[in-house]
Amino acid sequence: DIQMTQSPSSLSASVGDRVTISCRASQGVSTHLAWFQQRPGTAPKSLIYSASTLQSGVPSRFSGSGSGTEFTLTIGNLQPEDFASYYCQQYMSYPPTFGGGTEVDIK
């Protein structure tokens, strides 16, 4: 199985900050990489697929980049509703696997 490693596991930030979350794959996944947001007690929400394509309705302050084994999710101008956990997922091969998550909380 492809292992996905996210860093950091948690971070504290303020409204208006720019936040960067990293995701590393144990082997190359091309751009078959997705990002999800999960607020406490709610279902995940799909943010990005193909490493950098925003799902419909996702604000443009979210962006994704990378290919191969190194990926980044950036949230520019952090908003109150962005305080949540974020997960990356590779879908290059079976089984699809997720990173351990990054919790973004209020500083």
Add this chain to the structure above:
Amino acid sequence: QVQLVQSGGGLVKPEGSLRLSCAASGFTFSDYWMSWFRQAPGRGLEWVSYIDPSSSTLYYGDSVKGRFTISRDNARNSLFLLMNSLRLDDTAVYYCARVGSLVGSGTPDYWGQGTLVTVSS
């Protein structure tokens, strides 16, 4: 708009069975692969199973293979997960999801609200 509304779940004893349901609306259900994921308390996300539009191709994660069965009823726009021989470590919130991208092993684009399955004696 796309909606996935889940039902089922609850408390079950080890070795028991449970069936989860997911009612889809807002899209042509019979055109899409569908999936189940789960999240154990305080843990990350885990893929459980996929099913293709015609129910001819099914995939399962190793941890549930041979115990769980995914199915669908396109006439009723519904997805199901039959869980047998439940174990303590199957305790989790289970999510149904539509598979948005079929590239590789697929990734979800819309998720149900989740339903808690608790396996305990």
